[in-house]
Amino acid sequence: MTANLLEIQDLTVSFDGFKALNNLNFTMEVGELRVIIGPNGAGKTTFLDVITGKVKPTQGDVFFQGKNLRRYAEYQIARLGIGRKFQTPRVYLNLTTRENLEIAVNRNKNVWSTLINQVPAQEKQTIAGLLETIGLTSKIDMPANLLSHGEKQRLEIGMLVAQSPDLLLVDEPVAGLTDEETENVGNLLLALAASHSIIVIEHDMEFVRQIARKVTVLHEGSVLCEGSIAEVQNNPRVIEVYLGSEDQHS
């Protein structure tokens, strides 16, 4: 079991009888870049909610590096090494780019050390490198509410990486972005995939083709099929529930 980074067994989440996830099984190895697709209401976001502890499973368990996540709170799961990027960019709008990253990069996250400690030089170094990666070096002291939508997306991804998590969960990172920015974010994710395990949830099939190696299709709360993008696209059941209309266009 410990060979897998993430292992989900027989997971069911129900909200008042409605099963958002239904007997879902999922495994992921260290270093993978996995894309999860599925039609609206397939349970993609609930899937992330369960991994990050926002929603507790009704049945079944989630194991991360062999640890059962059920008994951990969200912030503890984040400290274990799971970072999450939300659908809409969620950065701290009244803080500057630098301050946003400093909050994320901080290693000692209890109240006392936050009160006493200064940002160590090593973390400043990390931040400088990160700014380079996400291309926001020139906007380091600008309040985040002045950044454009795409810049906020990149800043949030930067904040995720600053946490140095073992697993990155990225929810629809290119929603509402221009084609050029979409490609930027795609390249950024591919660069990060070299040193991180990543799960990306996405709707945009162009984008999926750009980054995907292995794709998991969710449908009505369970895994419909798994495989390379070509395999998935040719799977008749997938075409039926999801790609049908997409294929007619191309």
Add this chain to the structure above:
Amino acid sequence: MITGAEIREKSRRTLWLELGIVTGVILVLIWVAPLVLTGFRLNLLGRFLALAIAALAIDLIWGYTGLLSLGHGVFFALGGYAIAMHLQLAPLEAGRLPEFMGLYGVTELPFFWQPFYSFGFTVIAVIILPWLLGSILGYLVFRNRIRGVYFSILTQAATIVFFNFFNGQQKLFNGTNGLTNFKTLLGATVSQSSTQFIIYSLTIITLALTYGICRWLTKGQFGRLLVAIRDDESRVRFSGYNPTSFKVVVFGISAALAGISGALFTLQTGLISPRAMDIGFSIEMVIWVAVGGRATLVGAVLGTVVVNFAKSLLSEQFPDIWLFFQGALFLIVVTVLPDGAVGWVRSSGWPKLQRTILGVPKSNTYPSLETDPEINRERETLGK
């Protein structure tokens, strides 16, 4: 680009400047104000400066952390009652009871009054009691993720509970009338003007210290985290911080500050009654901060002093009009100056003034674009 050393140098300079200004204000208040103001006005000023400590407490949790407490009167009153209990006991001969207890037929001093014979204990109680209550309440509320309006309503409900408790306990706290008629404190007569001047000076120094503490709390990583919790709490959680503990800590500190404020206020008014736990009073505290400017600290202090002086002047001249004026003031601030007076000066007033006096060019876009040569060239050539 600006280097880290330059930033440090600059922030050190602003720190010294601020320290200088604060010291200057302290000196003016202690040495100049008594010469200019009559004894009555000076006493009012002292009271308002005591209230300003409570306003700072509100600013810390509302302005920075986004927790709108409409029940800080409870913590304020706890501090006030603590010091008042000591003042009741201090001048008594051994074995005698405070006057009001005799009226209600109490024959023995209630057990929890006993430790208030000691001045040292009282001073600690003024800080610790509200802190403890604030922390426990905060823990129960924040752990269950009660936020926003629900939190505000809950603080109001707590205010009513405490109001009714203190109001109903004639035998323990003299009920509606509260504790008054203070005689001596550490051997000095409380009502004497020399004693009052010492209390006045003590208030100013405490206010300055409180300001310093609040500046320290809101300046560094901790302060940014408070702002982060205010702006997006679940993001903070997914970044690996536990917002509950931060909120409990800051709410506890805020409650303790309100308690100190209440004690200093009580010493200068000579009375503490359940009216300090009136909902209206707790809301007034919020208005002072809103008028002065949220998340500015200075605004909280200025707002308290200005609004309260306006209140006492207006209610002397036209006793009926004050409440209307206060309502109008709050409406104006909410609709026209959402950042309060100080917030407005910082965001638009001060830059405008700088431009008119120093002739600094108006920047149309981001400062980084203004200095970008390519963009400047584009602007010049595009116009032709």
